[in-house]
């Protein structure tokens with residue numbers, strides 16, 4: 001059949017199943033969610049088009065505004081923490097240490113454990129009466145009263161951030177480690193002959209060579225943190241006093257238990273511009289460097 | 299600038315000895331080439347001088363100072379790496395300026411010294427480019443530029459030309475030599491290419507298996523090799539070796555071919571020896587040894603004749619033009635021969 005001899009036709013035919021799947025499972029829910037955001041749909045009742053009403057309402061809603069603040073705070077602090085700890089771990093693992101491969105495997109553990117499971121572990125760690133952390137701190141004489149990790153708004157914010165960092169660090173560390181290993185050792189040798197101290201080697205060689213990878217890994221990290229749901233839902237369900245409600249958890253809360261599908265969907269849709277901004281920032285600001293372009297080999 | 303002295307320098311990786319007690323003294327301003335086959339420890343020795351590798355024994359001096367325990371950056375040396383090791387994220391200018399910047403040189407001084415180095419190396423128009431945007435030869439020059447802006451006591455080169463094509467290699471060889479004549483900085487240059495060694499060196503150190511085989515000027519090594527290894531390593535095409543027995547009437551090789559012995563050699567009759575003859579010392583002559591021609595390669599200036607004498611493959615280089623054919627027997631007379639001991643490889647005469 002001549003029809004199938006044409007490379008372009010054949011290519012399109014092969015892409016068809018993938019295209020249909022993408023359309024079905026990606027575009028359709030996204031489209032439906034966005035559309036719902038512009039309706040007054042409730043559970044069990046198809047909605048009417050209401051334009052920007054939902055967004056206007058959310059803008060005036062102090063809980064929604066608090067969730068925006070929480071999400072930004074959570075994302076910024078957790079991402080910085082993951083970056084700092086991840087980079088430090090990667091640098092450490094890149095050295096010659098005993099039981100290297102074993103240590104590397106151990107570092108990956110938090111990443112492998114299902115989030116819900118690790119969240120339950122943290123829940124125990126943060127328990128008002130049985131917290132190991134409080135117990136240890138009391139024993140060391142640092143505090144004289146058990147900390148109410150998940151009961152106080154700011155303590156809860158930092159407690160959830162700590163759990164998120166613990167979970168996210170392995171991904172950052174292992175990816176940065178892979179990046180570190182692509183840096184040629186002779187660059188460090190050249191730098192040490194050029195008179196660089198350890199710190200200067202890090203600042204002038206390691207960090208700039210690592211920026212493209214940092215950009216990619218931190219973009220992913222920011223996206224995952226911004227949209228985090230599981231950890232919060234298991235640990236605090238958004239409490240106390242909505243102090244740890246993220247946009248994702250609040251959106252679910254409003255839509256499913258609350259029944260206001262349209263409002264929940266609008267809240268979820270409101271996250272999209274932030275995510276797009278993060279992607280664009282990393283794409284234009286960090287990822288593309290002049291020194292990586294041009295030339296043709298190596 | 300400074301002299302470099304190595305005294306019984308050793309290196310082992312774990313329990314594997316790689317460099318076995320090397321003594322070399324390099325004068326101030328000298329261009330010294332370390333040459334030897336792959337894996338003989340040249341890079342290791344150079345890296346010990348640079349301080350990138352710790353010596354397991356012996357003493358290294360730069361000038362009067364013992365540098366065994368001195369950090370690389372305190373040794374006041376610059377090194378050109380085989381892969382150039384340019385910082386990919388810095389422009390040519392920044393690559394060359396990096397060491398000066400770390401040494402807190404003033405802005406004007408940096409600009410002035412980088413510009414001067416760029417002018418010497420013909421890099422002025424590339425100062426704003428990144429290493430990726432340069433050709434291999436230009437990168438090589440940037441690596442040299444990075445070394446010369448610092449005005450160090452010693453330059454170290456580790457096979458800097460091995461990534462270049464043949465033509466560029468010859469050109470850069472000349473440029474490095476010219477640069478040395480201009481700056482007169484003590485230089486240690488590692489290569490496995492004996493032609494590079496012969497053409498560039500004031501002093502050649504021939505290494506083999508972690509030991510120094512011989513040290514001398516290019517012509518000393520060529521005219522007066524100490525042993526079989528040096529005789530075979532220096533010179534291109536390589537020296538021919540024909541095994542035989544020493545007798546009063548000459549050296550008898552396989553097939554009763556008799557070569558004349560160098561005069562006045564006190565050797566007992568019947569002793570096994572190896573005769574060394576350089577290709578250019580074989581002359582076509584009616585009084586010569588019978589040689590069966592295998593391949594003839596005219597290069598224009600001279601002709602290389604691959605043939606068999608006494609059952610051994612031999613190369614001869616003759617200046618005259620002959621029309622020999624493969625299979626034909628010609629007569630070749632050695633003009634100058636060396637004698638070596640087959641067991642130890644030491645030169646006998």
Ligand SMILES: Nc1ncnc2c1ncn2[C@@H]1O[C@H](COP(=O)(O)OP(=O)(O)OP(=O)(O)O)[C@@H](O)[C@H]1O
Pocket residue numbers: 311316334335336337338339340341342343489490
């Ligand atoms: N880090 C190392 N650990 C163990 N052995 C090593 C190490 N570096 C080099 N060697 C060994 O030391 C010997 C000398 O290596 P070196 O790199 O000095 O050789 P070279 O003379 O520079 O060879 P080439 O011409 O191929 O560069 C080799 O046998 C090599 O296998």
Ligand SMILES: [Mg+2]
Pocket residue numbers: 340341342456457
């Ligand atoms: Mg080497």
